[in-house]
Amino acid sequence: MPSSAGPSIDTITEGGRVTQVGEGQEAEESAPPVMTFGAPTAGEILAERYELVEHINNDSAGRLVWRGVDVVLRRPVAVVLRYPGGDSATEMLQAAVAASRVIHPNLVGVYDAIDEGERAYVVREWVDGRSLRELVAAGPLDPARATAIGNAVASALASVHATGMVHGNVHPGTVMISDDGRVVLADARTDGDDSQENDVRAVGGILYFALTGHWPHAEAPLRGATAGHGRAAIVDAVRDASGSIAAPRQVRAGVPAYLDDLTMDLLDPEIASPSSDVLAAELGRLDIPTEDHFLDQTGTIRFSADPGDDPSPLAAAGGRKVAIGIAGLLAVALVGLLIGISAFGGDKSPDTQPVARPSASAPAGGGTSAPAATVGALNIEDVRIIDPDSRTRNELDDAEKVIDGEEDKGWETDTYNAAKFGGLKKGMGVWIDLGAPHSVKSVQAVLSSTGASAELRAGIADFPSSSSGDKQLVASYTMLIGQPFEGHDGTKMTFNGFDADKQYQYLLFWITELPEKDSGDGYKIGVQEITVQGS
Numbered sequence: 001m002p003s004s005a006g007p008s009i010d011t012i013t014e015g016g017r018v019t020q021v022g023e024g025q026e027a028e029e030s031a032p033p034v035m036t037f038g039a040p041t042a043g044e045i046l047a048e049r050y051e052l053v054e055h056i057n058n059d060s061a062g063r064l065v066w067r068g069v070d071v072v073l074r075r076p077v078a079v080v081l082r083y084p085g086g087d088s089a090t091e092m093l094q095a096a097v098a099a100s101r102v103i104h105p106n107l108v109g110v111y112d113a114i115d116e117g118e119r120a121y122v123v124r125e126w127v128d129g130r131s132l133r134e135l136v137a138a139g140p141l142d143p144a145r146a147t148a149i150g151n152a153v154a155s156a157l158a159s160v161h162a163t164g165m166v167h168g169n170v171h172p173g174t175v176m177i178s179d180d181g182r183v184v185l186a187d188a189r190t191d192g193d194d195s196q197e198n199d200v201r202a203v204g205g206i207l208y209f210a211l212t213g214h215w216p217h218a219e220a221p222l223r224g225a226t227a228g229h230g231r232a233a234i235v236d237a238v239r240d241a242s243g244s245i246a247a248p249r250q251v252r253a254g255v256p257a258y259l260d261d262l263t264m265d266l267l268d269p270e271i272a273s274p275s276s277d278v279l280a281a282e283l284g285r286l287d288i289p290t291e292d293h294f295l296d297q298t299g300t301i302r303f304s305a306d307p308g309d310d311p312s313p314l315a316a317a318g319g320r321k322v323a324i325g326i327a328g329l330l331a332v333a334l335v336g337l338l339i340g341i342s343a344f345g346g347d348k349s350p351d352t353q354p355v356a357r358p359s360a361s362a363p364a365g366g367g368t369s370a371p372a373a374t375v376g377a378l379n380i381e382d383v384r385i386i387d388p389d390s391r392t393r394n395e396l397d398d399a400e401k402v403i404d405g406e407e408d409k410g411w412e413t414d415t416y417n418a419a420k421f422g423g424l425k426k427g428m429g430v431w432i433d434l435g436a437p438h439s440v441k442s443v444q445a446v447l448s449s450t451g452a453s454a455e456l457r458a459g460i461a462d463f464p465s466s467s468s469g470d471k472q473l474v475a476s477y478t479m480l481i482g483q484p485f486e487g488h489d490g491t492k493m494t495f496n497g498f499d500a501d502k503q504y505q506y507l508l509f510w511i512t513e514l515p516e517k518d519s520g521d522g523y524k525i526g527v528q529e530i531t532v533q534g535s
Helices: 086-100 132-136 143-161 196-212 257-267 276-286 326-335 399-403 467-476
Strands: 050-058 063-070 075-082 110-115 120-125 129-131 175-178 183-185 382-386 428-438 440-447 453-459 492-495 504-513 526-534
Touching: 050 075, 075 086, 086 110, 086 120, 129 132, 132 175, 132 196, 143 175, 143 183, 143 196, 143 257, 143 276, 143 467, 196 257, 196 276, 257 276, 276 467, 382 399, 382 467, 399 526, 428 440, 428 526, 440 504, 467 504, 504 526
Parallel strands: none
Antiparallel strands: 050 063, 063 075, 075 120, 110 120, 129 175, 175 183, 382 428, 428 504, 440 492, 440 526, 453 504
């Protein structure tokens, strides 16, 4: 029923800012009309919570897309409705429920999925921005930006695949770039024909589209779209007489050879695909900013089929050097990241992937085993606050107090109106740089009060201190150390789940839930001191 009690939000009027990715692919003129009997109207509140503000469009899958607002949490939402509900909406609702279980900075948040019989609807995060399809309509992207987008999509898929699920709908219409630069993947629509490998192959399509403006799978229509008609259509890739697509470098000048090779390998069914987490790590390596904003010479690490050959990057102007498949190549590359990537620049060591150490029982040269290194407090070279979801970034001060040796001084969050950062953020954290790889025994965080939830992650690289950089950092720090602390009843959290055969340089103490303040209203936490034990 209509209501004026809920808050309203301004209409977005800039071109291309209301498509809302996959759900917003508009129906072509010849598409079956959307059932409108009993259709909602502006001002109606669904489930006594979600006020419909503006009808955005209908898509060719028969769904209505609305911009709305959650009148409880007072935040904008996207509401996707389907008529009728019941069996016809099962796939949509099941995909939404599955997606809601995975929280990641590069995935659109799914808040609710409701079946009322005569209609069903999914409520998800509203993203102010435009889809990759719309962004590239103005022209192909530069290699650096294309790589960053591919990295974000691969990172999102890695989090989905880690749960055993499949996204099943990766294409330029479901990849959105928000106005603040965040890249998010939306509209999972899995079915029996989907697979994690297909998701990974689709990242190759995303890279190809971003670099060339052409979609290499246009012969297979996008879901919810009809190839060759209307705004939903995407230009097919250039093909030779046999139907093979042209490489990005053949379509457009300026594409680095190794990025060209990686893209084409992902699209080649004859070459084994890597897992999504391996691909995300490799794209993350290529996405690390340099003074020239992109790696002009250093490419993906690839190896020949002969195990006796030395590994070497592809020559900058060389053709494709397919040998043992990128699944094996990238996996080996991750283990050997410390080799030959000093071009990443800066004083910080780039070899931040935890690496295997020689066994003490078999020292090089056949000598006697070296004595075990003494475990003690490790020096923390750098520390800063990670806050990927804030536009104001006004909670970054006092990070140095976390490592000053004084537990009565520290860094603290602002006060929020709910434990999960008032629904405004997925978390905040303290990033730690040990200066060089170390064997780490444990990490202890001393907090200002009990009741907080947090986890410790390890990563492979540093990122710029910016909202975008923080998003990339959180997305790439996927290695959990030990088990997360949920609603911890003490003020000290000790993480000791480190692999004794690996070394670590970059760590992230990531806070996921705040405790209620001892006095006054609200939720907040202070991190008084963080210490690292190791050798």
